[in-house]
Amino acid sequence: MNHPCANSKSLLLQVLNGCLLLCMILIKDSAIAAIPTGNETDLQALVHFKSKIVEDPFNTMSSWNGSINHCNWIGITCSNISNGRVTHLSLEQLRLGGTLTPFIGNLTFLTTVNLLNNSFHGEFPQEVGRLLYLQYLNFSINNFGGSFPSNLSHCTNLRVLAAGLNNLTGTIPTWIGNLSSLSRVSFGLNNFIGRIPHEVGLLSSLTSLVLYGNYLTGTVPSSIYNISSLYYFTFTQNHLHGTLPADVGFTLPNIQVFAGAVNNLTGSVPASLLNASKLEILDFSLNGLTGTLPKNLGVLYRLTRLSFEHNRLGTGKTDDLSFLDSLVNCTALQVLRLGVNNFGGVLPKSIANFSSQLHTFALNSNRIHGNIPAGIGNLANLALIGLEGNELTSSVPDALGRLQNLQLLYLNVNKFSGRIPSSLGNLSLITKLFLEENNFEGSIPSSLGNCQKLLVLSLYSNKLSGTIPTEVIGLSSLAIYFDVSYNALSGTLPVEVSKLRNLAELVLSENNFSGVIPSSLGSCISLEKLHLQGEIPKNGIFKNATSISLYGNIKLCGGVSELNFPPCTIRKRKASRLRKLVASKVAIPIAIALILLLLLSCFLTLFPIVKRAKRKTPTSTTGNALDLEISYSEITKCTGGFSQDNLIGSGSFGSVYKGTLSGDGSIVAVKVLNLQQRGASRSFIDECHVLRSIRHRNLLKIITAISGVDHQGNDFKALVFEYMPNGSLEDWLHPVNNVQTQTKKLTFIQRLNIAIDVACALEYLHHFCETPIVHCDIKPSNVLLDNDLVAHVGDFGLATFLFEESSKFSTQSVISASLRGSIGYIPPEYGMGGKPSTLGDVYSYGILLLEIFTGKRPTDEEAFEGGMGIHQFVAMALPNRVTDIVDPSLVSEQDFDEENQEFEDEEKAIRKNYEIEASAKGLMEDCFVSLMEIGASCSANPPSERMPITVVINKLHAIKNSFKKIKHSAI
Ligand SMILES: *[C@@H]1O[C@H](CO)[C@@H](O)[C@H](O)[C@H]1NC(C)=O
Ligand SMILES: *[C@@H]1O[C@H](CO)[C@@H](O)[C@H](O)[C@H]1NC(C)=O
Ligand SMILES: *[C@@H]1O[C@H](CO)[C@@H](O)[C@H](O)[C@H]1NC(C)=O
Numbered sequence: 001m002n003h004p005c006a007n008s009k010s011l012l013l014q015v016l017n018g019c020l021l022l023c024m025i026l027i028k029d030s031a032i033a034a035i036p037t038g039n040e041t042d043l044q045a046l047v048h049f050k051s052k053i054v055e056d057p058f059n060t061m062s063s064w065n066g067s068i069n070h071c072n073w074i075g076i077t078c079s080n081i082s083n084g085r086v087t088h089l090s091l092e093q094l095r096l097g098g099t100l101t102p103f104i105g106n107l108t109f110l111t112t113v114n115l116l117n118n119s120f121h122g123e124f125p126q127e128v129g130r131l132l133y134l135q136y137l138n139f140s141i142n143n144f145g146g147s148f149p150s151n152l153s154h155c156t157n158l159r160v161l162a163a164g165l166n167n168l169t170g171t172i173p174t175w176i177g178n179l180s181s182l183s184r185v186s187f188g189l190n191n192f193i194g195r196i197p198h199e200v201g202l203l204s205s206l207t208s209l210v211l212y213g214n215y216l217t218g219t220v221p222s223s224i225y226n227i228s229s230l231y232y233f234t235f236t237q238n239h240l241h242g243t244l245p246a247d248v249g250f251t252l253p254n255i256q257v258f259a260g261a262v263n264n265l266t267g268s269v270p271a272s273l274l275n276a277s278k279l280e281i282l283d284f285s286l287n288g289l290t291g292t293l294p295k296n297l298g299v300l301y302r303l304t305r306l307s308f309e310h311n312r313l314g315t316g317k318t319d320d321l322s323f324l325d326s327l328v329n330c331t332a333l334q335v336l337r338l339g340v341n342n343f344g345g346v347l348p349k350s351i352a353n354f355s356s357q358l359h360t361f362a363l364n365s366n367r368i369h370g371n372i373p374a375g376i377g378n379l380a381n382l383a384l385i386g387l388e389g390n391e392l393t394s395s396v397p398d399a400l401g402r403l404q405n406l407q408l409l410y411l412n413v414n415k416f417s418g419r420i421p422s423s424l425g426n427l428s429l430i431t432k433l434f435l436e437e438n439n440f441e442g443s444i445p446s447s448l449g450n451c452q453k454l455l456v457l458s459l460y461s462n463k464l465s466g467t468i469p470t471e472v473i474g475l476s477s478l479a480i481y482f483d484v485s486y487n488a489l490s491g492t493l494p495v496e497v498s499k500l501r502n503l504a505e506l507v508l509s510e511n512n513f514s515g516v517i518p519s520s521l522g523s524c525i526s527l528e529k530l531h532l533q534g535e536i537p538k539n540g541i542f543k544n545a546t547s548i549s550l551y552g553n554i555k556l557c558g559g560v561s562e563l564n565f566p567p568c569t570i571r572k573r574k575a576s577r578l579r580k581l582v583a584s585k586v587a588i589p590i591a592i593a594l595i596l597l598l599l600l601s602c603f604l605t606l607f608p609i610v611k612r613a614k615r616k617t618p619t620s621t622t623g624n625a626l627d628l629e630i631s632y633s634e635i636t637k638c639t640g641g642f643s644q645d646n647l648i649g650s651g652s653f654g655s656v657y658k659g660t661l662s663g664d665g666s667i668v669a670v671k672v673l674n675l676q677q678r679g680a681s682r683s684f685i686d687e688c689h690v691l692r693s694i695r696h697r698n699l700l701k702i703i704t705a706i707s708g709v710d711h712q713g714n715d716f717k718a719l720v721f722e723y724m725p726n727g728s729l730e731d732w733l734h735p736v737n738n739v740q741t742q743t744k745k746l747t748f749i750q751r752l753n754i755a756i757d758v759a760c761a762l763e764y765l766h767h768f769c770e771t772p773i774v775h776c777d778i779k780p781s782n783v784l785l786d787n788d789l790v791a792h793v794g795d796f797g798l799a800t801f802l803f804e805e806s807s808k809f810s811t812q813s814v815i816s817a818s819l820r821g822s823i824g825y826i827p828p829e830y831g832m833g834g835k836p837s838t839l840g841d842v843y844s845y846g847i848l849l850l851e852i853f854t855g856k857r858p859t860d861e862e863a864f865e866g867g868m869g870i871h872q873f874v875a876m877a878l879p880n881r882v883t884d885i886v887d888p889s890l891v892s893e894q895d896f897d898e899e900n901q902e903f904e905d906e907e908k909a910i911r912k913n914y915e916i917e918a919s920a921k922g923l924m925e926d927c928f929v930s931l932m933e934i935g936a937s938c939s940a941n942p943p944s945e946r947m948p949i950t951v952v953i954n955k956l957h958a959i960k961n962s963f964k965k966i967k968h969s970a971i
Pocket of ligand 1: 039040043069070
């Protein structure tokens with residue numbers, strides 16, 4: 001098989017080793033002339049490559065056929081300079097599955113191999129070591145296993161080596177130190193063990209090193225801290241120990257992202273870091289660091305995220321927090337997490353001057369005393385305040401009520417006194433309010449009834465008195481728990497309690513309530529736990545002894561006989577502080593405890609949901625297996641036996657049918673999972689987990705989940721959602737002609753509202769869930785529209801909990817190796833081994849926004865010539881040619897009329913005035929420019945340049961307001 005020229009060929013290559021690539025290829029050119037079969041070898045290798053592909057959902061490989069020259073196959077680039085030999089193999093994000101052929105080693109002239117985000121498995125073939133010109137190798141987000149291909153050590157021209165998110169094992173090879181051109185290396189989210197070789201430190205051109213999420217042990221070699229070109233270095237989530245070098249800020253002067261959270265680091269935080277003035281992200285949470293933070297930390301004025309949560313920092317003494325004063329210089333700071341340390345002292349008044357972008361302020365579980373400075377009310381973007389578990393005193397400032405974006409407020413387990421400020425009722429976005437275990441007195445402010453998004457209201461163990469205001473007990477948004485136990489509340493329980501239809505846990509015990517328990521409590525159909533005293537109702541949910549837990553409420557009486565409570569006699573009260581004692585012992589990081597609870601409930605998800613479904617089917621009173629079968633029957637019936645007529649869509653993991661429930665006749669969407677599809681089961685569980693824990697106006701609401709067997713005895717899993725009569729945004733933006741779909745186009749204001757809805761849903765997922773959730777698949781077909789065209793984000797099959805952000809859980813087992821998204825919407829950094837991140841969702845959102853207002857798909861190759869994507873297409877038109885790229889139907893006259901109609905209510909009749917309308921059109925253009933700028937910013941390549949979603953929402957609202965003004969001026 002050896003070619004006669006093989007020897008001279010390798011000799012030539014040896015001679016040329018070290019020469020620049022272009023120079024090599026040019027000289028090689030003449031050598032190639034002697035090997036006429038070179039292109040045939042390439043062809044053969046590619047044919048073999050194709051033969052190993054077993055999954056190809058987009059039919060990419062169909063273009064790889066004999067009727068087309070192989071240089072024109074999808075993903076293949078040949079170069080004249082290499083005599084028509086293949087130089088690029090670029091098959092990213094195509095969901096190709098199979099093994100990688102060893103024939104790849106015959107594609108001698110390859111400079112680029114990009115297999116990012118597919119499903120290749122097996123070992124990466126050693127033959128890759130024959131690709132001596134290789135500069136770019138990216139096989140991140142696949143399922144390659146085994147150890148790293150050692151022959152890769154021959155590819156000395158490699159600049160980029162991305163192997164993130166695979167199933168690789170073994171150690172990081174020492175020979176990596178010989179690949180001296182390497183600039184970017186990602187080994188993130190694999191199973192690497194052993195030490196980080198000190199040879200990595202030989203890579204003097206390295207800019208980015210990602211070791212995140214492995215099982216590495218030992219210390220970080222000091223040689224790595226001497227690579228002055230590094231700007232991105234993360235080794236979060238390993239088992240590393242040791243200290244940060246004292247001079248690290250001088251040896252890494254260019255560092256922007258420096259993270260080593262979730263390890264066993266000890267020692268102090270080096271003061272030299274103050275010299276690394278480009279730092280944006282500094283995250284060493286969950287280690288064992290001691291000492292204090294440098295007083296003038298704020299000289300790092302570019303910081304956006306500062307996290308030293310859960311270490312042993314601070315002395316517990318008075319001036320521990322004096323460094324906070326300097327942080328007023330960090331005008332871009334968004335996240336400040338210093339919780340679970342030993343910081344003493346008081347909160348300085350200077351926090352009033354913190355960055356207006358700050359959305360997370362967490363100093364929980366420290367030893368902070370004094371009060372909360374009223375100036376905190378200036379921080380208008382704050383979404384989370386975590387001050388629980390400190391020794392804070394005095395009353396809570398009214399100014400908190402000014403924080404219009406606040407969603408989570410933790411003030412529990414402190415020594416606050418005085419009344420609960422009624423201004424908290426102004427927090428229209430708040431979802432969780434924790435005030436328990438303080439000394440609050442007076443009555444519960446009725447204004448809290450205005451917090452229409454509240455899911456948790458925790459007031460136990462205070463000194464509250466008076467009755468529970470009807471506005472509060474009737475707050476129908478309450479869904480997780482409402483706990484007022486261990487107070488001095490009195491009066492009767494208002495009948496409005498019946499409005500708590502979504503509430504899972506209601507705790508009223510240890511108060512002075514009197515009178516009867518209203519029978520309307522039976523309407524709380526979601527109730528899983530109820531703690532109170534007195535007589536148990538016998539109707540509604542209380543009819544069925546198995547559907548409710550009353551365990552531990554020894555003072556209850558009455559109820560249906562199956563509950564085995566004694567009949568009611570005269571009630572006696574005997575206070576017990578047991579709960580308080582237990583609670584304060586485990587109070588440490590209450591937030592983390594809650595996450596644990598959430599996790600637990602997640603893992604138990606299927607059971608309660610199915611159980612709830614059962615309750616809705618009055619006929620199902622027999623054993624479990626039968627119940628599931630009945631559910632299957634019910635679903636079969638309601639979808640007309642899964643008839644084609646009822647099929648309203650099919651997604652990555654199954655089909656969606658429309659159905660009518662026999663019970664109340666409500667119309668639902670039933671998503672039946674295709675369990676043959678790899679990952680579908682996992683996706684089902686993921687989706688249940690996510691849906692279980694979240695509720696938001698702009699998220700698709702789940703009605704129930706069904707997991708069981710079908711009539712043939714096969715596994716069957718389905719999710720039942722509320723039905724969205726207006727279909728998906730996809731149907732509206734890109735109607736398919738032959739199918740019955742929308743003939744009407746969406747107007748400007750409708751599109752803007754949809755954009756705002758989706759952004760709100762994302763903001764909720766990212767910032768206001770107990771654990772941040774990344775959706776991972778934002779695209780038009782996952783945005784569903786109800787009767788009023790309000791958008792609901794659906795399909796949580798790919799969503800990921802971001803534990804790393806908020807807790808100490810190992811992500812290793814949780815972040816699934818099947819991370820995916822949809823072509824055109826996947827952020828580029830996922831390819832470099834980047835983990836799922838909220839900024840990844842922002843990228844997809846940016847693309848979506850551009851799509852909404854240009855009407856063009858990101859995958860529309862005809863529209864964007866020369867490999868340009870929608871982002872560049874828009875960026876090039878900004879700002880002067882923006883009307884050329886907006887969806888033509890938005891600039892047309894007729895559209896204006898329609899929109900005017902929409903504003904009729906608000907602005908009365910519209911008289912046409914062409915002159916004013918002309919100027920209105922100029923203003924419209926400004927709106928378009930702003931929108932495209934937001935979309936372009938969100939879809940910027942470097943994640944750090946993407947606009948935070950909270951800012952997006954503010955800007956979109958501003959555009960909406962100025963649009964309304966335009967309409968006013970047109971009257
Ligand atoms: C290979 O190159 C030769 C000479 O340029 C050409 O005639 C032949 O068609 C090529 N074969 C393929 C498979 O491209
Ligand atoms: C290409 O590579 C494969 C496996 O590495 C080998 O078996 C084959 O003979 C090589 N040569 C050609 C011309 O395909
Ligand atoms: C990862 O590799 C191990 C063996 O090293 C194997 O048992 C496991 O199934 C692989 N995981 C996946 C998701 O392929």
